[in-house]
Amino acid sequence: MSRPTFADIRLDHLVHNYRLAKSHHGGNALATIKANAYGHGAIACAEALHEEADGFAVAAIEEAIQLRQAGITKPILLLEGFFEPAELALINQYDFWTAVHHRWQVDAILNASNLKAPINVWLKMDSGMHRVGIHPSEYRAVWQALEASGKVSKLTKMTHFARADEPNVDATTKQIRTFELNTEGLEGDSSICNSPAILAWSDAYRQWARPGIMLYGATPFSEPQPLAAQLKPVMQLTAGVIGVRELPAGEPIGYGARFITETPTKVGVVSCGYADGYPRLAKTGTPVMIDGHMSRLIGRVSMDMLTVDLTNVPNAGIGSRVELWGDLIPVSTVAESAGTIPYEILCNVKRAHFRYSGK
C-alpha cells in the first residue's frame, strides 16, 4: 500500500504536442525541458521525444549533464548560457550549445585560451523584454567579434518575447521589428518563438522554435485559442479520498476555518496537498472531478491533504478517485483559481508517484 497520489504522464500526448508545435511553426524545434520538463520528468520526456526532436533546451548545465548521462545525444541548448567561464570546458566536453546573453559571456568566449573545440552559440538580443540579452545597438558588433574569433562553430540569432501570450498588444510586433532591424544582413539561423508565439505569432516563425509549456498540453493564454485547443494534457494529477465526514450547516473546515458549511455537507479528505504541488492559494470552488463527477475544492489546502465537497457525488466515499487536473480539468483553470499560471503549478509537482505511459 502506498499513498494514492499519482502524476500520470502520457508520453504519447507529449509527442502529439511536439509534432503540433513543430509542424505549425515549420523548421526545427528544440523541446524545452528545463525545470525537470516543467515538472514532468526531464529524462523520461527527453527519451520519449528523442527520435524526433531536433534538440532540447534547458536552463542550467546541471540539467544538461543529467540528460547526457542518461544517454541523450541530441543537441542541448543552455538557455541561460554559462554562469562562469570554467563551464566552457564542460560545454566542450558534453558538446552543448549555449545561449550568450551578456557582455561578460561574450568576453569569456573571446578570451578563452584553451577551448578544445569551437562552440555553438545562440546570441540573444534584448529586443524589448529587458531581462537578458545583448543591447540591440551592440548586437551587430558582438556578432561580428564572435564570428571573427575562431572560437564559435555556429552562430544563431535569438530573442525572447515578454508578451506573446497577449494577442492584441503591439509589444510583440515591436520586438520582432527591433530584432529584424538589428540582425539584418547577419548570416545564420534565427530563433524567436516560445509557445505563445508558435500558437499566435506567425510573423515570428524562423528556423528554430523553442516550445515549452505547449509540449505539456497547457495553454499559455488566458482566453480560449483555436490551436491551443488541439493540445493534449500530458499530466493527470489524481489522489484518493482517505476520509469522509458529514457536517451540519455552520461548521468550519480546515486551517483558519476558511470555509463554513452553509448546508449539511459531506466532506471528502483527499491525499494531496501543497507539498505535492497542489497550489495552497487555490480558492474554494476550484473544480475537482470525483469518480467522474464534477465537484469543488472547499476550505484551505494543507500540506498533505485537501478537502472537497462530496455532497452531490453519488456513492463517493473512501477510495474514490479525484482528478485535480488532467484530462477533464485543465491545469490552467486550477492555476487561474490560485492566481498563477500553469507553468508554476506544473513545475511544483513532486512527491506524487509518477507513472509513465504511451511509449
Ligand SMILES: *Cc1c(COP(=O)(O)O)cnc(C)c1O
Ligand atoms: C522557457 C523558455 C522558452 C519556452 O517558453 P514557453 O512559454 O514555455 O514555451 C523558450 N525560450 C526561452 C529563452 C525560455 O527561457
